[in-house]
């Protein structure tokens with residue numbers, strides 16, 4: 001790797017008042033020591049709330065400087081990668097970077113990532129070795145997108161996780177007096193042809209030494225032994241984690257999972273298995289089907305001696321009439337539920353409230369496979385008020401202004417945004433209150449001006465750092481768990497399925513969809529208006545044929561959907577509801593009455609409005625479910 005001629009001290013000279021972080025960078029840049037980003041990841045003890053808050057204050061006060069340092073460091077390191085060299089011609093200049101390097105989507109960088117997956121040097125995009133590829137829940141051509149990751153990236157994530165601790169401690173007292181029942185899971189992983197590991201970002205983190213060697217400080221004690229989190233059999237993992245959580249119920253001060261959907265899945269699992277869990281507690285012996293040896297050993301140690309009293313108590317609570325407030329009943333000292341309930345997870349808030357007994361729902365962070373973005377500085381705020389403050393040493397952030405088409409909001413709640421390709425990006429410090437933006441990142445791991453696909457709205461500022469509400473994911477119409485189905489995916493799947501009925505003389509006149517989360521797990525519902533060719537009469541439908549249509553839709557959806565459905569059981573069987581003739585006219589009338597323009601009316605492909613769903617539901621004449629989970633295999 002050639003050294004970049006850029007002078008790191010030049011940027012540092014602009015730093016009139018130096019924070020502890022920028023001081024570190026200064027120190028490192030003296031004597032021609034290259035700027036290394038560990039300097040931008042200051043060490044601190046997460047138990048030390050004051051020190052942690054001081055770092056957050058520094059970061060949010062010095063946003064502009066940090067962002068400049070971050071971009072300069074990324075360019076300095078990577079100017080001679082094949083990708084950047086092609087645009088920069090060896091120049092290490094921030095303005096040249098912005099003028100010459102294009103804002104890109106995944107499809108633009110996919111060939112570079114595939115080359116690395118197939119054995120090419122990391123230097124195609126990154127001066128630091130790419131040690132693994134993180135499979136995102138966004139898909140491309142039906143397969144998960146793959147994001148590069150470096151060894152140093154793990155430290156950046158650890159730094160980010162450590163920052164969450166002082167924020168929580170600032171708002172909730174006494175978290176060091178007990179444990180956290182976090183239900184965390186690993187997902188299947190594959191190897192690329194060159195032998196790189198390809199796996200989801202959290203699987204990568206939980207399997208890392210950073211997670212294994214996390215300081216077992218006062219705020220960091222989990223009820224789940226690592227062996228249960230790392231167990232690759234998701235059913236054994238869930239069972240063991242719940243068993244450990246129940247046994248240690250008096251010590252639990254907070255419960256949670258990453259996303260709301262995963263936490264609700266755990267509650268459903270508990271509903272289905274509490275009898276057996278109680279009998280294990282009563283006997284002091286783990287069920288025989290827990291065969292993973294390290295899991296079994298770890299759980300047996302926690303289970304200890306037979307405890308019939310505890311088993312009786314749990315049986316009494318679980319066997320009660322209603323499960324309303326069950327979390328508070330089973331884990332009486334719990335102060336809050338830590339789950340992400342923003343974005344597509346907002347659909348689970350009311351169900352969580354039912355089970356929680358009024359506990360706060362806390363969304364601590366906003367992150368992705370590409371990069372970790374922001375922290376919720378007011379963790380106890382209502383789900384609808386949650387904003388994330390972007391942490392300026394995580395990546396270099398830019399924003400594409402987005403115009404909302406409010407017509408669409410009226411009927412289906414899925415806003416279409418209009419973001420011209422030639423729109424200029426704005427910097428983190430230049431975003432405007434109330435404006436919508438799509439976030440674009442330049443990371444330390446080889447992504448340059450990459451459109452993440454998330455639409456955010458500026459809600460305020462913490463010091464100089466803007467705070468954002470997560471609005472939605474570009475294009476996504478349906479999501480139950482980590483699946484993200486867009487209009488095109490849905491259209492393709494419906495097109496395949498309708499061929500089955502069309503070959504028999506039926507016509508699909510219109511369709512739309514919604515994510516039904518009234519039961520756990522939630523499932524996709526597709527409304528179909530069918531006629532017989534040449535008549536307005538509703539055809540007599542063969543249930544077998546309709547079930548086949550449901551299965552065909554599922555088989556055609558992307559691999560993340562199929563994994564959630566088949567492997568994780570986090571999505572239920574897809575349903576087609578056939579509606580009577582004229583239903584979609586009634587839907588149009590409703591949308592127009594809500595403000596959609598008649599001229600520009602297009603059938604929404606996803607419905608969010610409860611009233612609109614009621615209009616469709618009241619005209620349903622047949623309901624059909626897919627009988628089998630679709631095919632899925634890692635990497636396929």
Ligand code: AMP
Nearest residue numbers: 136137340342343365366367368369470
């Ligand atoms: P993945 O790359 O599969 O980890 O998915 C990352 C995506 O999940 C982000 O780009 C967002 O669309 C979504 N996401 C992550 N964190 C949040 C959050 N706190 N609120 C809403 N959506 C989120």
